[in-house]
Amino acid sequence: MFSPLSRILLYPLIVILPAVLVTALGATTHGFVSELGRNAALAAVMIILLQGLLAARFKWISHPFGLDILLRFHKYMAMAAAVLLLLHPVLLAAGSGSLDLLLSLDQPWYIWLGKITLLLVLVNVGVSWYQRKLHLKFEKWRFVHDILGPVIIVFAFIHSITVGHDLQHPFIQGLWIVFFVTAVLVFVWHRVIRPRQLQKNLWQVIDVQQETSDVWTVKLKPPQEKKVFEYLPGQFQFITFFRGRNLPVEEHHWTISSSPAEKNFVTSTIKALGDFTATIKETRPGDTAAVHAPFGRFTSTLHPEEKDLVFLAGGIGITPLMSMLRHMRDVQADHSVVLLYGNPDTDQAVFHQEIKEIEAGGHPDLKVVDVLSDPNENWDGESGYIDREKIIRHCGEDLSGKTFYVCGPPPLIAAVMSALDELAVSHRQIRVEIFSFLD
Amino acid sequence: MRKVQLKYATSATLCFIAAAIIVLAGIRAWVTGEPHSTAGADLFQKKGCTQCHFTDSRETKVGPGLKGLFNREKLPESGRPVTRENVRRQLIDPYENMPVFKDKLTKAQQEAIIDYLNTL
Numbered sequence: 001m002f003s004p005l006s007r008i009l010l011y012p013l014i015v016i017l018p019a020v021l022v023t024a025l026g027a028t029t030h031g032f033v034s035e036l037g038r039n040a041a042l043a044a045v046m047i048i049l050l051q052g053l054l055a056a057r058f059k060w061i062s063h064p065f066g067l068d069i070l071l072r073f074h075k076y077m078a079m080a081a082a083v084l085l086l087l088h089p090v091l092l093a094a095g096s097g098s099l100d101l102l103l104s105l106d107q108p109w110y111i112w113l114g115k116i117t118l119l120l121v122l123v124n125v126g127v128s129w130y131q132r133k134l135h136l137k138f139e140k141w142r143f144v145h146d147i148l149g150p151v152i153i154v155f156a157f158i159h160s161i162t163v164g165h166d167l168q169h170p171f172i173q174g175l176w177i178v179f180f181v182t183a184v185l186v187f188v189w190h191r192v193i194r195p196r197q198l199q200k201n202l203w204q205v206i207d208v209q210q211e212t213s214d215v216w217t218v219k220l221k222p223p224q225e226k227k228v229f230e231y232l233p234g235q236f237q238f239i240t241f242f243r244g245r246n247l248p249v250e251e252h253h254w255t256i257s258s259s260p261a262e263k264n265f266v267t268s269t270i271k272a273l274g275d276f277t278a279t280i281k282e283t284r285p286g287d288t289a290a291v292h293a294p295f296g297r298f299t300s301t302l303h304p305e306e307k308d309l310v311f312l313a314g315g316i317g318i319t320p321l322m323s324m325l326r327h328m329r330d331v332q333a334d335h336s337v338v339l340l341y342g343n344p345d346t347d348q349a350v351f352h353q354e355i356k357e358i359e360a361g362g363h364p365d366l367k368v369v370d371v372l373s374d375p376n377e378n379w380d381g382e383s384g385y386i387d388r389e390k391i392i393r394h395c396g397e398d399l400s401g402k403t404f405y406v407c408g409p410p411p412l413i414a415a416v417m418s419a420l421d422e423l424a425v426s427h428r429q430i431r432v433e434i435f436s437f438l439d
Numbered sequence: 440m441r442k443v444q445l446k447y448a449t450s451a452t453l454c455f456i457a458a459a460i461i462v463l464a465g466i467r468a469w470v471t472g473e474p475h476s477t478a479g480a481d482l483f484q485k486k487g488c489t490q491c492h493f494t495d496s497r498e499t500k501v502g503p504g505l506k507g508l509f510n511r512e513k514l515p516e517s518g519r520p521v522t523r524e525n526v527r528r529q530l531i532d533p534y535e536n537m538p539v540f541k542d543k544l545t546k547a548q549q550e551a552i553i554d555y556l557n558t559l
Contacts, residue, residue, distance in 0.1 A: 008448055008452075011452060012452045012455045012456050012459070015456055016455075016456060016459040016460065016463070019459065019460055019463045020459075020463060022463075023463045023466050023467050031468055031558075032464055032465060032468035032469065034554075035463075035464035035465075035467045035468050036460065036461065036464040038464075039460035039461075039463055039464050040460060042460075043456055043459075043460050065445075069442070069445050072442075072445055073445060073448070073449060076445075076449045077449075077452075080453055080456070096509075096523070096554075096557055098522070098523070100522045100523055100524065101523070104522060104524060106522070106524045107524060108524070108527065108546070110546060161547075162546050162547060163547060163550055164547060165478050165479075165547040165548065165550050165551035165554070167547070168545075168548075168551075427443045432442060434442075
C-alpha cells in the first residue's frame with residue numbers, strides 16, 4: 001500500500017490540508033497578506049505535529065528512504081517550520097497595518113504563548129542545527145530535544161486552537177485535535193512505551209573484542225529462543241546497554257559489522273569517540289542490551305545488478321563496508337570490489353587481518369589498497385589521503401559502470417566527494433553513509 | 440546519491456507547500472470576492488452589535504459608528520489608543536455603557552470581531 005513516491009507526495013498534502021479546509025469551508029477572509037500569515041502558521045504547526053512521525057522509526061515510513069535520510073528530512077522541515085512561524089506574526093502585523101502584534105507588550109496570554117512557542121522552536125532548531133559548533137554533547141542535545149519537542153507541540157496547539165478563529169469550524173477543529181492527539185501518542189510511543197517493550201526482550205553481550213587501541217567489537221546474542229532479526233549488510237542498530245557498575249545507560253546507534261549470514265549473533269564495532277563510547281571497553285560478557293533494528297539503506301544488496309564496486313573508507317567508517325564484505329564472503333558473491341582504506345597506520349586499521357583474508361579468499365574479487373597518512377619508514381604502499389590520483393591509479397580512468405560506497409569521518413567524505421566530482425562521477429554512482437544524524 | 444535525492448525531495452516539498460499557501464491565501468483574499476472577515480461579520484451581526492453600531496459610518500446609533508475605526512488615533516468613547524488590545528479590552532471590560540462580552544465571546548471569536556473591525 002502506497003508506493004514510495006506516493007508516500008513522499010502524501011507528506012506535503014497533509015501539511016497543507018488544514019489550509020485547504022479553511023479555504024474550502026469558508027472561514028474568515030482578510031487581506032492577502034494576513035491570509036498568507038495564517039496559512040504560514042497552519043502549515044508550520046502541521047509540520048511540527050508530523051515531526052514525531054518522521055522521527056519515531058516507523059518502518060512503514062522509513063523503509064523506502066532509510067531512517068538516516070528521513071531524520072535529515074525531519075531536520076530540514078524543522079527549519080522550514082521555524083521560517084514559516086517567524087513569518088506568521090510579521091505577515092499578520094503587515095496585513096493589519098499595525099505593528100502592535102510585534103512590538104506591544106500589552107498582549108493577552110495566548111498571544112504570549114504563541115511568541116514563547118516561536119522562541120522554543122528557534123531554540124530547538126538552533127541547538128539541533130548547530131549542535132557541533134555549540135559543543136553540545138549528543139545525549140544533552142537529545143535531552144533538550146525530548147523536552148522541547150512535546151512542549152512546543154502542546155503550546156502550539158493551545159495557541160492555535162485558542163486564537164485561530166479559522167479553526168473554529170467543527171470539522172477543522174476536530175481534525176486539528178486528531179492531529180494533535182496523534183502527535184502526542186507518537187511521542188509517548190516512541191520515547192516511553194517502545195523503550196519499555198524493548199527492555200522486556202534484552203539481548204546479552206557474549207563477547208567484547210579489542211580491535212585496535214581505541215576500537216572494540218561487541219557481540220550480542222538475541223533473547224532466548226529468538227533468532228537475530230533479518231537485516232541487510234551495512235544497516236545499523238540502536239543499542240541501549242545495561243551494564244550496571246555506574247556505567248551510563250544511553251541509547252546510541254551503531255553500524256552492524258557482522259554478516260547477515262550469521263544467524264546467532266550481531267556485532268557492532270565501536271570507536272571511543274565521545275564520553276559514552278569511551279566506556280565501551282568497560283562492557284563485559286553477561287551485560288544486557290535493548291536492541292532496536294535494523295535501519296538504513298547503505299547496502300549493496302539493494303542493488304544486486306551492480307557488481308563493480310569501489311569502497312572508500314576512512315577509519316571506523318569501514319564497519320558497514322566490512323559487513324558487506326563479510327556477507328559477500330559468506331554467500332560467495334561474484335562482485336568485484338576495490339577497497340581504498342584510509343588510516344594513520346596499519347595498527348589502527350580495524351579488521352586489517354580479516355580483510356586481507358577475504359582478499360585472499362577470492363569472494364568477492366577484492367583488491368585492498370591501504371592508504372596511510374602516518375606510515376612507518378618501511379611502508380612502500382600508498383601514503384597520504386584518498387584522493388583523485390589514487391582513485392584513478394587503482395580503479396582506472398574509466399569509472400563508468402562502477403558504484404562508489406563512501407564512509408568515514410566528515411573530512412574524508414568531503415575530500416572524496418570533491419575528487420569524485422572532479423572525475424565526473426555521477427551522483428547516481430555514489431552512496432555515502434554519514435554516522436551522525438545531525439550532520 | 441541519496442543525499443542529493445533528499446535535497447531535491449526537500450526542495451520540491453518546500454516549493455509545493457509555499458506555492459499552496461500562497462495560492463490558498465490568494466483564493467481566500469480575492470477569488471471568494473469577500474473582502475471582509477465573514478466570521479467576524481457574522482458574529483458582529485449575531486451578537487447584536489449592529490443594534491448599537493453602524494459599520495458604514497461614524498455616526499452614532501446607540502454607540503459610536505465604527506467605520507474606519509483602525510484608521511483613527513483614539514477609540515471613540517474611552518479615548519484610548521486604537522490597538523487590537525484596547526478593542527479587545529472594550530469587548531471584555533467595556534468603558535461606560537456597552538454590554539460585557541467577556542463570557543459571550545470565546546477568545547477566537549473576539550479575535551474574529553477585531554479582525555472584522557480592522558476591515559471597516
